[in-house]
Amino acid sequence: MNKKLLPLSATVIAAALALAGCASGSGSGASGTSMPGMDHGSTSSSAPSTSAPALATEHNAADVTFAQMMIPHHAQAVQMSDMMLKKPDIPAEVTALATKIKAAQDPEIEMMTGWLRSWNEPTQLPSGHSSHNMSGMMSDDDMKKLGAAQGTEAARLFLKQMIAHHEGAIMMAKTENSAGKNTDAIKLSKDIVSAQEAEIQEMQKLLATR
Numbered sequence: 001m002n003k004k005l006l007p008l009s010a011t012v013i014a015a016a017l018a019l020a021g022c023a024s025g026s027g028s029g030a031s032g033t034s035m036p037g038m039d040h041g042s043t044s045s046s047a048p049s050t051s052a053p054a055l056a057t058e059h060n061a062a063d064v065t066f067a068q069m070m071i072p073h074h075a076q077a078v079q080m081s082d083m084m085l086k087k088p089d090i091p092a093e094v095t096a097l098a099t100k101i102k103a104a105q106d107p108e109i110e111m112m113t114g115w116l117r118s119w120n121e122p123t124q125l126p127s128g129h130s131s132h133n134m135s136g137m138m139s140d141d142d143m144k145k146l147g148a149a150q151g152t153e154a155a156r157l158f159l160k161q162m163i164a165h166h167e168g169a170i171m172m173a174k175t176e177n178s179a180g181k182n183t184d185a186i187k188l189s190k191d192i193v194s195a196q197e198a199e200i201q202e203m204q205k206l207l208a209t210r
Contacts, residue, residue: 057119062179064121066189067112069172071123073134074105074112077165080138083146084158093206094155097199101162104195108188115185136168156210159203166196166203 081098084090116123132139138146138161149157169192176189 059115059119059182059185060180062176063182063185064116064119066172066176066180066185067116068122068125069134070169070192071109071112072125073137073165073169073172074109076137076143077162077169078102078105078109079143080146080158080162080165084154087150087154089151091152091155091206091210094158097162097202097206098158101199111188112185115182134168135171136165138165152210156207159207159210163200163203166200170196 078101081102084098085095085102113123142161146154146157146161173189173192173196177186177193180186180189
């Protein structure tokens, strides 16, 4: 063996391993997988940065379904938060919570959309799968009630609805954590569980004071 070939740098070795990992990765569609619950609830304020590209293309059907379901789930949480931020006479603690939820979930929507595109997967749920059937999702009537409510009544309704919304997101995230393959998606699922469980406790305390 030529001894001149031995001192390979750690960088070269790492690059070779990364290339091998990409070559062995295989993607699969999400249409054949369902998840028991569908959300942000709210996502974690410590969510992965959207500036980092989703280079890890290894994924399975659970990862795809998780992203396709969590995107509209998050979108509704953002919509509910926007409703509260536009209303007058909402307690400061509730508007602060709505601001935090929106700030966390908007970037996560962009991040998950980027993953699906990098995996060459649809960014929307397959036809025949309604986002309103997801666990924790508000119905059209629920959203109309929140939109019409004012003041303390609106704050209490928002907290009750968002607790249920978060519980649905946690179910979805736990399923991804156990069935998913993509490391970034699994990390996000863990972040969602951690953040939303803490926010549920916060909202329950706020409800107790109103």
